Amino acid sequence: MKKRGVKKVMTIIFSCAAALLLLAFITLFLASGFLQPQKYLQPWDKSYAKLHKDPRVQLAAFGLLAANGHNMQPWIIKLDKNDPMTFYLYADPQRMSPQADPLARQLMVTQGTFLDYVAVAGQKIGYPVTITLFPKGDYNEQQLAQSMSDKPVARVVLKQADPQRSPLFNAVYLPDTNRADYKSDALTKQQVDSLESLNEGEQITTKIYQDKANVRKLGSFAIDGAVIEAGVPRVTKEASDIFRPNEYQKNNYRYGFSFEGQGTSGFSLYFMQGLVTLFPFLNSEKAASDLMIQSTKTSINHTPAYAMISSRDNSRASQVKSGMLYSRLTLTAHNLGLAVQPVSQALEEYPEMSKLYHGIHNTYAPEGQTIQMLVRIGKPTEKVPQSMRRDVMDLISK
Structure with missing residues (x-):
C-alpha cells in the first residue's frame, strides 16, 4: 500500500509539473504573438x-x-x-x-x-x-x-x-542580408568577374578580396568596428529603441530590428520572442551588444571573401549611386548562388570610430576615395527569413 501511495503521489507531482511546463510554453508563445497574422x-x-x-x-x-x-x-x-x-x-x-x-x-x-x-x-x-x-x-x-x-x-x-x-x-524577393555562416569555397573567376564588372565607370567601383591576407585584414576591421559600436551607448540605444521583440510590435511598426534579422526562424523565433517579451532584461543594451560582437566574430570566421564599393568622391550623388551599385551587387550575387551581408561599422562617421575609419581608408583607399560599403560574400549554408x-x-x- 505504501509503495502504491508513493507511486500515486509521484504521478500527481509529474502531472502537475507537466501541466505547469505546458502552461509556461503556452504563455511564452502567446506573449510572442504566435497566433498573430504576419502583416x-x-x-x-x-x-x-x-x-x-x-x-x-x-x-x-x-x-x-x-x-x-x-x-x-x-x-x-x-x-x-x-x-x-x-x-x-x-x-x-x-x-x-x-x-x-x-x-x-x-x-x-x-x-x-x-x-x-x-x-x-x-x-x-x-x-x-x-x-x-x-x-x-x-x-x-x-x-x-x-x-x-x-x-x-x-x-x-x-x-x-x-x-x-x-x-x-x-x-528581388530574397532577403538582402544573410548573417549566417558561409562555406569556405572561394569565389570562381566567373563570379568575381561578374561582380567586379558592376561599376559606374571609374567613379564608383566594386573590388573583390579573397586572398588570405586581405580576408584576415578586412575581417579584423569588421570585428573591431562591431566592438567599437557596441561600446558607444548612444549608438546601441538608438538600435535597441527600434528593436521589435514580438509579432504585435512587428505588425504595429513594420520597420527596425527583430530576431529575423539575426537569422532566427521557426520554433526558435517564437521561443526567443516570448522570452524577451516576458523578461525584457534578457535583451538589454549590454546583452544585445555582446550578442552583436559574438555573432560578428562567428560570421567573420566563416567568410571566404569581401566586396568593397568605393567612390572617387563623397558627394550625395556618389552616395546614391553607390547604393544603386550595392543593390545590383546583391541581386547579382543572389543570381550567382551567393549571399551577402554588410559589415560596414568601420565606415561609420562618429568620433569613436574615427581612428578605425581612417585606418581602413588609409589601407584600401589611399588616393582619397571613399569606401561606401564593406560586404562579406560567399556561398550560404542556410536560408534566412525575410x-x-x-x-x-x-x-x-x-
Whole structure:
C-alpha cells in the first residue's frame, strides 16, 4: 500500500509539473504573438505589387524590398499630379539614424538601393524608368533635414514598353542580408568577374578580396568596428529603441530590428520572442551588444571573401549611386548562388570610430576615395527569413 501511495503521489507531482511546463510554453508563445497574422511580410508576396493599379506605386512596392540602413525604410514617394508616369523619391528626414549615421551618408546609400530595385522591376513589368538624381539641386548641408523635405533625391520617369526578361528580378524577393555562416569555397573567376564588372565607370567601383591576407585584414576591421559600436551607448540605444521583440510590435511598426534579422526562424523565433517579451532584461543594451560582437566574430570566421564599393568622391550623388551599385551587387550575387551581408561599422562617421575609419581608408583607399560599403560574400549554408516591411501606401505622400 505504501509503495502504491508513493507511486500515486509521484504521478500527481509529474502531472502537475507537466501541466505547469505546458502552461509556461503556452504563455511564452502567446506573449510572442504566435497566433498573430504576419502583416509585416505582406510586401514580400509576389502578388502584392499587383494590388495597386498605378504603375508608379507598383514600382515603389518593389523598391520597398531593397536593403536599407537599420531597416528604417526612409523613403517618401510623391506622385506627380500632372504626369501619371512620373514620381519623385525623397529621403525621409524623420527616419535618420543620427547616432550611427550622423552625416546621413548611409541614408543616401539607402536611397540608391531603392532606385535600383525600381529599375530592375521596371524592365520586368514593362515600365522601364529613367532616373535623374537631384533634379531640383543639391541639399543645403547646413539645413539638411529641411533640405531633404524640400528637394527630391530623384525624379523617376516611367515609359510603357514590352516586359523584358530579367535574370535579376526573382532575386528581388530574397532577403538582402544573410548573417549566417558561409562555406569556405572561394569565389570562381566567373563570379568575381561578374561582380567586379558592376561599376559606374571609374567613379564608383566594386573590388573583390579573397586572398588570405586581405580576408584576415578586412575581417579584423569588421570585428573591431562591431566592438567599437557596441561600446558607444548612444549608438546601441538608438538600435535597441527600434528593436521589435514580438509579432504585435512587428505588425504595429513594420520597420527596425527583430530576431529575423539575426537569422532566427521557426520554433526558435517564437521561443526567443516570448522570452524577451516576458523578461525584457534578457535583451538589454549590454546583452544585445555582446550578442552583436559574438555573432560578428562567428560570421567573420566563416567568410571566404569581401566586396568593397568605393567612390572617387563623397558627394550625395556618389552616395546614391553607390547604393544603386550595392543593390545590383546583391541581386547579382543572389543570381550567382551567393549571399551577402554588410559589415560596414568601420565606415561609420562618429568620433569613436574615427581612428578605425581612417585606418581602413588609409589601407584600401589611399588616393582619397571613399569606401561606401564593406560586404562579406560567399556561398550560404542556410536560408534566412525575410524582414519587416511597411505597407507601400505608407510611403506615398498625401
